[in-house]
Amino acid sequence: MNSPEIDRLIGLLAKLPGFGPRSARRAVLRLLQHPQTRMLPLAAALSEAAAAVAPCSLCGNLDSRDPCAICNDPARDRTLVCVVEGVGDLWALERAGVHRGLYHVLGGTLSALGGVGPDDLNVRPLLTRVVEEPVAEVILALGATVEGASTAHWLAERLQPSGVAVTRVGHGVPIGGALDVLDDGTLGAALKARRPA
Amino acid sequence: MEWEAPAIVLDARPYGEGDALATVLTEEFGAHRGLARGGASRSKAGIWQPGNLLEVRWVARLSDQLGSFTAELVHPGAALAMDDALALSVLSSACAVAEGALTEREPHPLVFAGLLALITRLPVGPAVLADLVRWEMALLAELGYGLDLTQCVLSGETDGLIWVSPRTGRAVSDAAAGPWKERLLPLPAFLRPGANDAVADAAQWAQGLAMTGHFLGRDAFGTQHRPLPAARDRLVARVNGLADHAGH
Numbered sequence: 001m002n003s004p005e006i007d008r009l010i011g012l013l014a015k016l017p018g019f020g021p022r023s024a025r026r027a028v029l030r031l032l033q034h035p036q037t038r039m040l041p042l043a044a045a046l047s048e049a050a051a052a053v054a055p056c057s058l059c060g061n062l063d064s065r066d067p068c069a070i071c072n073d074p075a076r077d078r079t080l081v082c083v084v085e086g087v088g089d090l091w092a093l094e095r096a097g098v099h100r101g102l103y104h105v106l107g108g109t110l111s112a113l114g115g116v117g118p119d120d121l122n123v124r125p126l127l128t129r130v131v132e133e134p135v136a137e138v139i140l141a142l143g144a145t146v147e148g149a150s151t152a153h154w155l156a157e158r159l160q161p162s163g164v165a166v167t168r169v170g171h172g173v174p175i176g177g178a179l180d181v182l183d184d185g186t187l188g189a190a191l192k193a194r195r196p197a
Numbered sequence: 198m199e200w201e202a203p204a205i206v207l208d209a210r211p212y213g214e215g216d217a218l219a220t221v222l223t224e225e226f227g228a229h230r231g232l233a234r235g236g237a238s239r240s241k242a243g244i245w246q247p248g249n250l251l252e253v254r255w256v257a258r259l260s261d262q263l264g265s266f267t268a269e270l271v272h273p274g275a276a277l278a279m280d281d282a283l284a285l286s287v288l289s290s291a292c293a294v295a296e297g298a299l300t301e302r303e304p305h306p307l308v309f310a311g312l313l314a315l316i317t318r319l320p321v322g323p324a325v326l327a328d329l330v331r332w333e334m335a336l337l338a339e340l341g342y343g344l345d346l347t348q349c350v351l352s353g354e355t356d357g358l359i360w361v362s363p364r365t366g367r368a369v370s371d372a373a374a375g376p377w378k379e380r381l382l383p384l385p386a387f388l389r390p391g392a393n394d395a396v397a398d399a400a401q402w403a404q405g406l407a408m409t410g411h412f413l414g415r416d417a418f419g420t421q422h423r424p425l426p427a428a429r430d431r432l433v434a435r436v437n438g439l440a441d442h443a444g445h
Binding site: 017018110114117144145146149150153154156157171183184185186188189192 | 210214242243244246247248249270272273275276277279280282285286288289427428431
């Protein structure tokens with residue numbers, strides 16, 4: 001019923017996270033109804049981003065500059081490197097504004113069944129960084145999953161010979177969370193990670 | 198079609214945006230796949246971690262369909278092991294081996310019971326490695342590749358058994374091994390008749406994992422033209438490291 005151009009656009013949008021065929025159709029309709037104010041600026045922005053944005057050669061963050069804005073920021077604490085699984089995690093920490101050091105994006109976690117091994121992760125540059133740069137602490141901010149925890153243990157062992165302090169983000173009771181609605185695993189982890197009051 | 202049973206999560210891979218394709222191990226229905234709706238979502242991803250014991254309900258219109266899972270957490274084996282690198286390695290290895298070696302929907306109650314016992318024994322520390330080796334032997338036996346470590350395959354002796362034939366999986370005494378010693382696998386002391394786990398050390402656990410690894414690799418995975426899971430390789434490297442450290 002639609003022209004092939006519209007169907008192609010719907011098909012491409014529907015593959016993005018947060019979109020399905022219905023929401024892609026609605027978005028495409030909105031774009032087509034406002035070509036000058038919505039569609040052409042979006043197309044130009046997509047084209048510019050595709051041409052300019054690339055992974056930072058130091059940390060793996062996505063930016064149009066290399067090294068990225070975070071790695072170039074002189075106000076950042078260069079002795080502190082936070083290791084995250086993906087750029088989405090880096091953005092989450094930046095949104096929260098809780099980390100003033102540098103980052104290192106691993107690009108995934110070790111996954112036996114998913115076929116992700118050590119060579120598939122951005123590990124070697126991290127091991128080089130901690131030796132060549134004045135890094136005093138590496139924070140492993142990986143997910144509280146079996147794969148995330150396995151990767152954190154594995155990485156901690158690889159970093160040990162360098163002598164830098166290796167820490168992990170805590171697991172436990174979320175802010176605003178009541179104990180009676182937490183699952184047993186989170187409660188167990190919270191009790192294990194207890195500290196002096 | 199539907200069933201409800203206690204099940205251990207062996208694997209859960211994200212499917213779509215929030216769902217997961219999960220493989221669980223049950224006593225009655227064996228290794229079973231299904232779609233866990235919302236299994237990769239923020240609220241449910243914690244439940245679908247390998248090593249967790251769940252009460253699972255599987256529903257499908259026809260028995261040969263993938264079907265879908267709903268589940269409630271019974272024992273958070275994954276979360277309890279996460280802080281301990283060795284326990285997490287053991288858990289990941291056992292789940293990956295079970296996922297790769299077992300045929301889907303073929304019941305293996307002994308494998309399920311053994312894996313459940315292994316998960317509850319994880320907090321005991323490195324001694325759980327002896328349980329893991331025994332569980333892998335039980336898995337091999339369930340698949341039809343059982344090892345016979347009770348008497349010497351050559352002489353029938355029951356004493357002095359310190360080798361295992363890599364071809365037959367049967368014990369060989371030191372006296373009968375003769376010039377073939379170099380080709381035989383060492384039989385760890387804790388698996389010899391009359392031995393107990395209390396005497397086991399890291400070197401023996403490494404020998405045990407090498408022995409079961411040989412037969413798992415050849416018989417359970419080799420017949421499927423697949424390598425042993427990377428999680429098991431990492432566990433073996435860790436245990437070999439413990440053995441080297443203890444040796445120094």
